[in-house]
Amino acid sequence: MRTAVPTPFMSMTKRPGLSFYSRVVENCEEVANFNETFRWPIASRLDGNEMLEIQVYNYSKVFSNRLVGTFCMVLQKVAEEGHLELTDTLIDDNNTSIK
Numbered sequence: 001m002r003t004a005v006p007t008p009f010m011s012m013t014k015r016p017g018l019s020f021y022s023r024v025v026e027n028c029e030e031v032a033n034f035n036e037t038f039r040w041p042i043a044s045r046l047d048g049n050e051m052l053e054i055q056v057y058n059y060s061k062v063f064s065n066r067l068v069g070t071f072c073m074v075l076q077k078v079a080e081e082g083h084l085e086l087t088d089t090l091i092d093d094n095n096t097s098i099k
Contacts, residue, residue, distance in 0.1 A: 007024050007025065007026055007027070007028075007058065007059045008024070008025050008028065008032045008056050008057060008058055008059065008068060009021060009022050009023065009024045009025065009056075009057055009059050009065075010022040010032075010034050010036075010054060010055065010056050010057075011054070011055045011056075011057065012038050012052065012053070012054050012055075013052070013053045013055075014040050014050065014051075014052060014075060017040075018040060020038045020040075022034045022036050023036070024059045032056070037083075042079075046075055046076050046079050048074070048076055049074075050074070050075040050076070051072050051073065051074060051075060052072065052073050052074075052075045052078055053070065053071075053072050054070065054071040054072070054086070055067060055069070055070050055071075056068045056069055056070075056090060067093070068090065068098065069089075069090025069091055069092055069098045070090060070091055070092075071086070071088055071090055071091070
């Protein structure tokens, strides 16, 4: 029996507000490199409480996409740096690290 190879994609949301979606990464095993740039229009000064939420899903053509994990950070950090490269552990719905 053949096991399914993960095909993840990523959702990035400026909370509250606009979401962006990455392409689906085909045939990845343990690590998914998205290497994409997302740009949000910012009409006013950032509120210190605005968050950037990144969710990784396992894509399915037949069933609902399954949430693999979530990463959240304060958006102000992204604005200060200009760009950000992330390598981190995701958390599940129970706020537990995914190994």
